[in-house]
Amino acid sequence: MKAPAFQYARPASVDDACALLAQHGGDARILAGGQSMFATLNLRLSAPSLLVDINRIPALQGITADAEPGLVRIGALVRHAETAASSVVAREVPLVAMAMHHVAHPAVRNRGTTCGSLALADPSAEMPACAIALDATLVLQSRDGGMRRVAAADYFQGLYETARRDDELLVEVLFPSRRPGEVFGFDELSRRHGDFALVGVALRARIDAGVIRDLRLTTFATDPMPVVSGAAARIAEGERWSPALGEAIAAAAVRELEPDTNHAGGPEVKRLQAATMMRRVLAATFGRGAAHD
Amino acid sequence: MNDLLETGVEEAGISFVLNGRPVRHVVPVRRNLVDFLRHDLGLTAAHVGCEVGVCGACNVRVDGAVVRGCLMLAVQVDGLAVDTIEGMNDSGEIAGLQRAFVACNALQCGYCTPGMLMTACELLRQNACPSRGEIRDAISGNYCRCTGYQSIVDAVALAAQGGQP
Ligand SMILES: Cc1cc2nc3c(=O)[nH]c(=O)nc-3n(C[C@H](O)[C@H](O)[C@H](O)COP(=O)(O)OP(=O)(O)OC[C@H]3O[C@@H](n4cnc5c(N)ncnc54)[C@H](O)[C@@H]3O)c2cc1C
Ligand code: FES
Numbered sequence A: 001m002k003a004p005a006f007q008y009a010r011p012a013s014v015d016d017a018c019a020l021l022a023q024h025g026g027d028a029r030i031l032a033g034g035q036s037m038f039a040t041l042n043l044r045l046s047a048p049s050l051l052v053d054i055n056r057i058p059a060l061q062g063i064t065a066d067a068e069p070g071l072v073r074i075g076a077l078v079r080h081a082e083t084a085a086s087s088v089v090a091r092e093v094p095l096v097a098m099a100m101h102h103v104a105h106p107a108v109r110n111r112g113t114t115c116g117s118l119a120l121a122d123p124s125a126e127m128p129a130c131a132i133a134l135d136a137t138l139v140l141q142s143r144d145g146g147m148r149r150v151a152a153a154d155y156f157q158g159l160y161e162t163a164r165r166d167d168e169l170l171v172e173v174l175f176p177s178r179r180p181g182e183v184f185g186f187d188e189l190s191r192r193h194g195d196f197a198l199v200g201v202a203l204r205a206r207i208d209a210g211v212i213r214d215l216r217l218t219t220f221a222t223d224p225m226p227v228v229s230g231a232a233a234r235i236a237e238g239e240r241w242s243p244a245l246g247e248a249i250a251a252a253a254v255r256e257l258e259p260d261t262n263h264a265g266g267p268e269v270k271r272l273q274a275a276t277m278m279r280r281v282l283a284a285t286f287g288r289g290a291a292h293d
Numbered sequence B: 001m002n003d004l005l006e007t008g009v010e011e012a013g014i015s016f017v018l019n020g021r022p023v024r025h026v027v028p029v030r031r032n033l034v035d036f037l038r039h040d041l042g043l044t045a046a047h048v049g050c051e052v053g054v055c056g057a058c059n060v061r062v063d064g065a066v067v068r069g070c071l072m073l074a075v076q077v078d079g080l081a082v083d084t085i086e087g088m089n090d091s092g093e094i095a096g097l098q099r100a101f102v103a104c105n106a107l108q109c110g111y112c113t114p115g116m117l118m119t120a121c122e123l124l125r126q127n128a129c130p131s132r133g134e135i136r137d138a139i140s141g142n143y144c145r146c147t148g149y150q151s152i153v154d155a156v157a158l159a160a161q162g163g164q165p
């Protein structure tokens, strides 16, 4: 099918884009990479009256290390492919680099944006889970330079639901740079390389004198939004790694999931898959001597 | 036209470089890039399979990167450079891949072939000797309805070896 009729605008600045959003309310939609937008338009699942194309706004480009002390900035126009190839991201935000490998196919990554993925908040997408696991900050701008910062934990609110208002542009995401002792893990199950996850796990923790601290075990694609396990954090805190600990963490963490039934299976299947992914990611992160430094 | 593009239009004049030659056209803004190339410009190598980004039949190159022609608007290539398989054929850029596809019997109906060539060409530019696993990862975004994947992987591997049949 073809997209329904709409108007198209290509503002040259963030201010102009925000003015259009303010003027048109919920009828206008930001066009970033278009890799999710055009699929929904072509399927006639959405019919905005105006597309605000941000692809020619220079201020939205770029990945910057130490944009502010200890923070890596990824601008709203940075494509997945650029994030995946970035040496700054590989060094400072290794979890995002690991996850990027699983985001879509090359041609989609060449166009789709890392921030677009955060704006969309698809439950099966990798970037929202990474943003939550890492405590990223989303920077939103509205008319007349109005700016606010929202922590990832507050930004994601449900299935495709975020704290972003219709008149706001997500201008950048700020990821904390890797701190001493931090370790990361990521893996997902998908039908075909580059497809959306059936279940995925992103984790961040700290190793301090051989014991695990501050574990953020984040599971996605099972629930309407990524789930950080409180039980996993409590069980792991101050412990040394062992496969038995991994079993205990995974068993407790899957109990906090409330998987929906969909084309990929029912709750039992997804809990089983999630527990397996958790054990795998925990073992890969902590099991290779990382916990004994 | 530029002023209008700042506030919203239904139709726009675009100028861009297509396969090395400048082109000007007026397009309705809802026209996607692959339909524009096929129907308005008669370049029918890029195909339309799914229109939702999963099949890769519509792949074209915009400013040097392979993208989905069904997930981009024609108006968006204003000022940019677009390459299609027609241009890459004429320039000889994909001659080695084309020979390898023939040698390995890597095309049956040929519907997916232009998209596969686009993807394979980009892969080989980034990674001159990919493993079979890397080739599979790269073509994971291209459907072949004739399921010729095995021979397509063979062909890309052969082309990577500088393969003359
Ligand atoms: C075949 C295929 C496979 C895919 N597989 C995966 C996958 O495995 N994992 C994955 O994560 N994604 C996947 N994607 C989606 C892809 O990552 C998209 O690029 C991404 O979800 C959206 O980014 P975009 O820049 O293309 O946004 P668009 O499609 O342009 O926009 C998506 C939505 O977000 C809004 N938006 C975008 N940017 C902003 C902004 N800066 N401020 C405010 N609102 C904004 C838009 O208005 C729209 O509602 C896949 C897509 C396809 C077609
Ligand atoms: S037609 Fe564009 S990906 Fe299928």
Ligand code: FES
Pocket (backbone or CB within 6 Å): B106, B107, B108, B109, B110, B111, B112, B113, B143, B144, B145, B146, B147, B148
């Ligand atoms: S050769 Fe027929 S679709 Fe691939």
